[in-house]
Amino acid sequence: MTVALMWEARAVPGRGAELLAWAAEQRLPEQPLRRETFRAPQDRVLVITWWDAAYDADLPELPEPDGELVTRAVHRWRFESVRAD
Template sequence: MALALMWEAKAAPGRGEALLEWARARALDPAPERRETFTAPRDRVLVITWWPENVAEPPELPDPPEELRARPPHRWRFTPVAS
């Protein structure tokens, strides 16, 4: 894998489950090699996707609807390093 993308959003008050379901329902095209979804305290949702080298510009999850989020999501890109 050549790239890992992390997407993290904080839900609006009382909207944690709705934000989680929204994130789980978002399809990416092309699909990543691997995708994992996590939750954290205070209604945070984290999605990590792993991409091969041959995907020049991997798609990212979009911003969720404003009514589901407390703020815009954070996004990070990581590349592997030798051990």
Template sequence: MTVTLMWEAAAADGCGPRLLDWAREQDLSPMPRRLEFLIAPGDRVLVISWWEQPYDAELPELPDPPGELVRRQVHRWRFVSVSVES
């Protein structure tokens, strides 16, 4: 089973690049099968990780960033892959 963890944070004004750097520096040992970092307008940072684990497995997740880097609480979601189409 492939479990996907999504972590999304909205950076404080002018802190988008610092928030992205902070997220990329975090240790997710053991490493997931795939790890992707994305950005969006409004200085939002999204991190998606894919794991070959059961849905309820205990997995390493990104922590909350330092308060001065974000303008609101971090959002987290967990999904299970049902198909891959191209």
């Protein structure tokens, strides 16, 4: 089964590049099948990691950035792959 973990944070206005760099520097103790990083308006950063694991597996996730870098707590979601075209 493939599980995708999504991590999304919103930087303090004007600090999106810093948050993006911070996210790119974060290393996980295990390597996912794939890891992709995105940016969006309003200084938002999204990181998705794909894992070959059960939905409820204990998987490593990116940490919370320093509170002075973000406007709110990180949002996290977990999805199970049901179809790939």
